Amino acid sequence: MDRTTPHDDPLADGRPLYWRVAARLLDELHDGSVPPGGRLPGERRLAEHFGVSRETVRQALDVLRRDGLLSTDRRGSHAALPGPPARSAAPLAFPVGARPAEPRTGDRATVAWEAPPPEHAAALGLVPGRPTLVHRYASATADGAGRRTAVTSFSAVALAEVEELARYRDRADGVSSAQLRRAYDWMRGAGLTLHQRDTITPLTDTASVRVVRRVHDQHDRPLEITELVVDARQDALVYEFTLPAAG
Known part of the structure; x- marks a missing residue:
C-alpha cells in the first residue's frame, strides 16, 4: 500500500491526535513558516504551540520523518520539503555597538x-x-x-x-x-x-x-x-x- 502523508489524506481528522498534529505542522511548513532546510522549534515549543503533549509531538514528527518530510540530526529536526534552501542573512554582530573588526587587545x-x-x-x-x-x-x-x-x-x-x-x-x-x-x-x-x-x-x-x-x-x-x-x-x-x- 502506498504511504499517504497527512497533508494528502482527507480523512486526517479521523486519525489519532498525533496524525492530526502532523497534518497541521505540514500545512505550516507548506505555508513557509519554516523554509526548506530550516530548523523546527523544539518539541516543548511545538507542544505549547499545538496544545498537546511532547509525546504527541514526537509521534507527529516521526510520521513526517518516515515520509521524508523532515530530517533530524543532533541539532534538531529540519524541514526537508522541496524548494530553495533558507538563505543566511548577513551576520549581525553581538552586542549592539560591537566593532566590526576582530576582537583586539582593547576589547x-x-x-x-x-x-x-x-x-x-x-x-x-x-x-x-x-x-x-x-x-x-x-x-x-x-x-x-x-x-x-x-x-x-x-x-x-x-x-x-x-x-x-x-x-x-x-x-x-x-x-x-x-x-x-x-x-x-x-x-x-x-x-x-x-x-x-x-x-x-x-x-x-x-x-x-x-x-x-x-x-x-x-x-x-x-x-x-x-x-x-x-x-x-x-x-x-x-x-x-x-x-x-x-x-
Missing part, C-alpha cells in the same frame, strides 16, 4: 551568572534577584578614545532555546574572556526569528549616547536586552541590515 568581554540590573529583569520577565547569564563588553581605540561599554542580560527563554548560550552557564565566572559575537546567529539557528528595537538617547552634559536594544522572538518572548554607552566625540555607530526582497 574585553566576559559573562557572569548573576542577578541582572533591575530594569533588565523587568524587561525579560525575570523575578527580581533571579540570576541569569549577563554579558559585559568594553572596547576602546588604541589612544583610549571612542570607549564603548555594553551590558547584556539574557532571558530564561534564550537560555532554554539556544544551546550555545546555555553552555556558558558553567563557565560564567565574570573573569574569563567570553566572546559571544555570534549570539544572534545562534538564536536564528535555534529557529528563533529576531525582532529588535533600538532606543538611542543622548546623555545629558556628556558627549556620550546610550543605546538600549531589546530583542524578542516571533512569539513576542523576550530574548535579551543590551544597554550600550558610547563616547561619541570621535566615534559613530553604524547599523547595517540586509532584508530579503519581497516575493
Whole structure:
C-alpha cells in the first residue's frame, strides 16, 4: 500500500491526535513558516504551540520523518520539503555597538551568572534577584578614545532555546574572556526569528549616547536586552541590515 502523508489524506481528522498534529505542522511548513532546510522549534515549543503533549509531538514528527518530510540530526529536526534552501542573512554582530573588526587587545568581554540590573529583569520577565547569564563588553581605540561599554542580560527563554548560550552557564565566572559575537546567529539557528528595537538617547552634559536594544522572538518572548554607552566625540555607530526582497 502506498504511504499517504497527512497533508494528502482527507480523512486526517479521523486519525489519532498525533496524525492530526502532523497534518497541521505540514500545512505550516507548506505555508513557509519554516523554509526548506530550516530548523523546527523544539518539541516543548511545538507542544505549547499545538496544545498537546511532547509525546504527541514526537509521534507527529516521526510520521513526517518516515515520509521524508523532515530530517533530524543532533541539532534538531529540519524541514526537508522541496524548494530553495533558507538563505543566511548577513551576520549581525553581538552586542549592539560591537566593532566590526576582530576582537583586539582593547576589547574585553566576559559573562557572569548573576542577578541582572533591575530594569533588565523587568524587561525579560525575570523575578527580581533571579540570576541569569549577563554579558559585559568594553572596547576602546588604541589612544583610549571612542570607549564603548555594553551590558547584556539574557532571558530564561534564550537560555532554554539556544544551546550555545546555555553552555556558558558553567563557565560564567565574570573573569574569563567570553566572546559571544555570534549570539544572534545562534538564536536564528535555534529557529528563533529576531525582532529588535533600538532606543538611542543622548546623555545629558556628556558627549556620550546610550543605546538600549531589546530583542524578542516571533512569539513576542523576550530574548535579551543590551544597554550600550558610547563616547561619541570621535566615534559613530553604524547599523547595517540586509532584508530579503519581497516575493
